[in-house]
Amino acid sequence: MGRAPCCDKTNVKRGPWSPEEDAALRNYLHRHGTGGNWIALPQKAGLKRCGKSCRLRWLNYLRPDIKHGGFTEEEDNIICTLYRSLGSRWSVIASKLQCRTDNDVKNYWNTKLKKKVMMASAAAAAGQANLAAQQQQPRVPLPLPPTSLTYVVPMEFNPGFNIDQNPIIFNGSANSRYVISPPAPGTAQENSYEYMSWAANSSNCGSGGGGGGEDDIHGGLMMGMSQLEESSPPDLLNWYGFQSRIGEAASYNNYDGSSSSGLPNMGANAIEGKPSHGLYLESLAYL
DNA sequence: AACATTAGCAACCGCTCTCGA
């Protein structure tokens, strides 16, 4: 035998509240208060609702001292902090915020804030991994650029390379702000074709967001990326991703459809026999 | 334009807690 229901479910209305019902409940509570008994309230107020439903409607929606939506950054921080220490004690968390209900806080967490926090922690974890990788291997000076290339970026030797911090390229003008943040060594993305593609298309790669995409892979050695078509001014850059070994010739497609071959410049610090990866950035405008 | 999917949120369900008889 289970617990007795709080009301006769067959004789109560369920679902969304109408404006008339809201008005009836609001008027009754303004005149009489709850009287300490929500169960008896609906009958007195002339509502065909369960007492629990009335209580919920009042506490979560009709109460004059509550606000909905528009959570501020400060409220986000409070919720996150309290959630970390208390868990899903929504009523306690809501009590620390001005004019918020537990239901509102709970819904906000489940629909928005949780995702926001997860994305932030994933980004932080990736950052930590990158940092750890950088600390693990000593930073090696970038190789000298070959004549036809503005720069060579062997990620393997310089995983923290950030073109933003190398104003030698394009003097940091608005049209040439290219940032490459390689994924952590050992991850699936590291040096992968997909990553190169991402780098060429990512909004991190400059004003205009790239749009280049990638050319063919030749011999599994060399990846040529098409120029960043949408960069401004156009034809400023060629990007060539590469993956090769010292002494191994590679062929690759140029963005214009022609092909080239030869020994990729692996830089003075390349390690014999060890695969290396990177991006060439070729400045057409500055050659 | 039509349909499918997703996001947001109000409301419900059922369990636990509180308190008075």
Place this chain on the structure above:
DNA sequence: TTCGAGAGCGGTTGCTAATGT
């Protein structure tokens, strides 16, 4: 001390609007 009614709470559902295909 026990019991039961009502309140409180957190998890879940289901509806609707927005967005994507």
